Amino acid sequence: MNITDETIEYVAALAKLELSSEEKEKAKKDLGSILSYIDTMNELNTDNIEPMSHVFPIKNVFREDIVTNESNRDTLLSNAPKQKDGCFIVPKTIE
Amino acid sequence: MDLTSLSALELGSKIKNKEVTVEEAVKAQLEKIKAKDKEYNCYITVLEEEALARGKEVQRLIEEGKLDSPLAGVPVVIKDNICTKGVKTTCASKILYNFIPPYDATVVEKLLNAGAVIIGKANMDEFAMGNTTETSIFGETKNPHNTEYVPGGSSGGSAAAVAAEEAFYALGSDTGGSIRQPSSFCGVTGIKPTYGTVSRYGLIAYASSLDQIGPIGKNVSDCAAVLDIISGYDSKDSTSIKQDSYNYTKALVNDVKGMRIGIPKGYLGKGLDEEVRTSILGAAEVLREKGAIVEEFELDAVDYAIPAYYVIASAEASSNLSRYDGIKYGYRTEDFEGLQEMYKKTRSEGFGNEVKRRMMIGSFVLSSGYYDAYYKKALKVKALIKEGFDKAFEKYDIIFGPTAPSTAPKLGESLSEPLKMYLGDIYTVSVNLAGLPAISLPCGADSTGLPIGLQLIGKHFGEKDIIRAAYSYEQSR
Numbered sequence: 196m197n198i199t200d201e202t203i204e205y206v207a208a209l210a211k212l213e214l215s216s217e218e219k220e221k222a223k224k225d226l227g228s229i230l231s232y233i234d235t236m237n238e239l240n241t242d243n244i245e246p247m248s249h250v251f252p253i254k255n256v257f258r259e260d261i262v263t264n265e266s267n268r269d270t271l272l273s274n275a276p277k278q279k280d281g282c283f284i285v286p287k288t289i290e
Numbered sequence: 291m292d293l294t295s296l297s298a299l300e301l302g303s304k305i306k307n308k309e310v311t312v313e314e315a316v317k318a319q320l321e322k323i324k325a326k327d328k329e330y331n332c333y334i335t336v337l338e339e340e341a342l343a344r345g346k347e348v349q350r351l352i353e354e355g356k357l358d359s360p361l362a363g364v365p366v367v368i369k370d371n372i373c374t375k376g377v378k379t380t381c382a383s384k385i386l387y388n389f390i391p392p393y394d395a396t397v398v399e400k401l402l403n404a405g406a407v408i409i410g411k412a413n414m415d416e417f418a419m420g421n422t423t424e425t426s427i428f429g430e431t432k433n434p435h436n437t438e439y440v441p442g443g444s445s446g447g448s449a450a451a452v453a454a455e456e457a458f459y460a461l462g463s464d465t466g467g468s469i470r471q472p473s474s475f476c477g478v479t480g481i482k483p484t485y486g487t488v489s490r491y492g493l494i495a496y497a498s499s500l501d502q503i504g505p506i507g508k509n510v511s512d513c514a515a516v517l518d519i520i521s522g523y524d525s526k527d528s529t530s531i532k533q534d535s536y537n538y539t540k541a542l543v544n545d546v547k548g549m550r551i552g553i554p555k556g557y558l559g560k561g562l563d564e565e566v567r568t569s570i571l572g573a574a575e576v577l578r579e580k581g582a583i584v585e586e587f588e589l590d591a592v593d594y595a596i597p598a599y600y601v602i603a604s605a606e607a608s609s610n611l612s613r614y615d616g617i618k619y620g621y622r623t624e625d626f627e628g629l630q631e632m633y634k635k636t637r638s639e640g641f642g643n644e645v646k647r648r649m650m651i652g653s654f655v656l657s658s659g660y661y662d663a664y665y666k667k668a669l670k671v672k673a674l675i676k677e678g679f680d681k682a683f684e685k686y687d688i689i690f691g692p693t694a695p696s697t698a699p700k701l702g703e704s705l706s707e708p709l710k711m712y713l714g715d716i717y718t719v720s721v722n723l724a725g726l727p728a729i730s731l732p733c734g735a736d737s738t739g740l741p742i743g744l745q746l747i748g749k750h751f752g753e754k755d756i757i758r759a760a761y762s763y764e765q766s767r
Binding site for chain 2: 202203205206207209210211212213214218222225226228229230232233234235236237238239241244245246247248249250251253256258267270271273274275276277283285286287288
C-alpha cells in the first residue's frame with residue numbers, strides 16, 4: 196500500500212505526534228509494508244461473519260455505586276509534572 | 291549451598307520447615323542480582339532495603355502461623371507494567387519514567403497476602419510492544435544462555451531473571467506472546483491464562499481485550515502454584531470471569547493416558563526452523579509414549595492471526611495510550627507554546643519508535659474511511675479464528691506446537707525490520723485473539739545451546755489440561 200505524506204500527517208495528528216521529516220519517511224515505508232501485509236486478511240472470506248470484539252459474552256457489568264476508596268488527592272497529585280494548591284497545572288487553553 | 295538454584299516451591303517448603311529464613315533467602319537473591327545483573331540487565335528497579343525489611347516481617351508472620359501459602363517468603367520480580375504501590379512503575383518508557391502508583395495491582399495485592407517478597411521490577415519492551423526487550427529506555431536485557439542474543443519479549447526481564455536465578459519466579463504479561471516467547475527463548479516456563487482468569491486491575495493497558503497477566507517460573511509446578519495465588523474473580527476488572535475452581539496445583543498429575551492432542555499442520559510448515567521442528571516432534575513422541583493420542587490436523591483461519599492481531603492490538607493501543615498527555619503523571623516536555631504543542635511534544639519525546647509506530651497503525655485502522663476495511667475486518671477474522679479453535683477443541687483436549695518459529699535472534703537484528711519481527715509471533719498471537727490459555731516450557735536446545743520452547747494450548751478455562759500435559763512431559767525429561 197502506498198502511503199502519502201498527507202496520510203502520515205493525518206495519522207500523526209490523530210495520534211498527537213510530531214514527526215521529524217526523517218521519521219515521516221521511515222513511517223511511510225514501515226506503514227506501507229505493514230498495511231500491505233495486513234491486507235492479506237482480505238484473502239479470507241468474512242461475508243456474513245459478525246465482528247467479535249470480546250471472546251466471552253459478558254456485557255454491562257454493573258456494581259453498586261458505592262465509594263470504597265479513600266480520598267488520596269495529594270498522593271495522586273504527587274505524580275503530576277506540575278501542580279499547585281491541590282490542582283493540576285495545565286497550559287492556558289482560553290484567551 | 292546456593293539457595294537461588296532452588297525452585298520457588300522448594301524454597302517455600304524450606305522456609306516452612308525452618309531450614310531457611312526468609313531473610314537468608316532475600317539476601318541470597320540480592321547477592322545474585324548484584325553479581326549478575328550488570329551483565330544481563332533484567333531489573334529496572336531492585337528493592338534492596340524494602341525487600342530485607344519485608345523479609346523480616348514475613349518471617350515473623352510465618353512464625354506466628356499467619357501465613358500458610360506454599361510460596362510464603364519466596365522473593366518475586368514483577369514486570370514493570372504492573373502497578374506496585376509506592377514503587378516506580380515505568381513500562382520501560384520515558385513517558386512514565388518517574389510514575390509511582392498510588393495503589394497495588396490486584397495480582398500484587400494477592401501475592402503480598404500470600405507472603406511474597408517483591409525483590410524488584412523487571413525490564414520489558416516499552417509498553418510491552420515488542421518481542422526482544424530491546425525497546426526499553428533502560429537498555430536491552432541479554433539472554434543468560436548467551437549474552438549476544440535477545441531474551442525475547444516483551445516480558446524479557448522477567449524470563450531472563452528466572453533463567454539467570456536472579457528471581458525464583460516472576461510475573462509477566464502476555465498480549466501476543468509476551469510471556470510464552472521469552473520463556474521459550476530463556477529456557478523457562480510461562481503460562482498465559484484464559485482471558486478473564488487473572489485480574490488486569492493495575493496492569494498498565496496495552497491492548498485490553500488481549501492483555502493477561504501470568505507467571506514465569508523454573509518449572510510447571512512453580513507456575514501452577516503462582517497461578518493458584520493470582521487467579522480469581524475481581525470486581526475491579528469488568529472482564530474478569532467467575533470460575534468454579536482456581537486450584538491449578540491439583541492438575542500436577544503425571545498422566546496423559548487417553549489425552550487427545552492435536553498438532554496444527556500449519557504450525558510445522560513453512561518458516562519453522564528445522565531444529566525446532568525436530569525438538570517439538572520429539573516432545574510429541576514423549577507424550578504419545580505416555581499414552582496420549584497425538585495427531586495432526588488443519589486449524590482454520592490461523593494464517594491470518596498476525597494481521598488481525600496487529601490491527602486489533604494497535605487500535606486498542608492508540609486508544610489506551612491517548613491518556614499520556616503530560617498532565618496527570620509522567621513526563622512533560624520542557625518548552626512549548628499552548629496545550630496542543632505540549633501534547634505533541636510530550637508524546638513525541640516520551641514514546642519510543644515502536645510505540646509510535648503502533649499508535650499510528652492504530653489511528654489509521656480506526657480512522658474514518660478505513661475502519662471497516664481494517665478494524666472491522668480484523669474483528670471478523672478474530673471470530674473465524676475463535677471458531678477454528680472451537681472446532682479443534684471438539685476433537686482435542688489440547689493443541690500442541692512450537693512457541694516460536696526459531697530460537698532467540700542475535701541482539702540488534704530485529705528492530706530494523708518491524709514486519710519481520712511481527713512474523714515471529716506467528717504461533718502465539720492466535721491464542722490471545724481467541725482468549726485461550728497456553729503454556730510454554732523447555733523441550734531442548736539448538737546446536738548453539740539456545741533453548742527451544744514447546745507450547746501447549748488449552749480450551750477456555752482448560753488451564754488444568756495444559757498443566758497436566760506439561761507436568762507429565764517435564765517428568766519424563
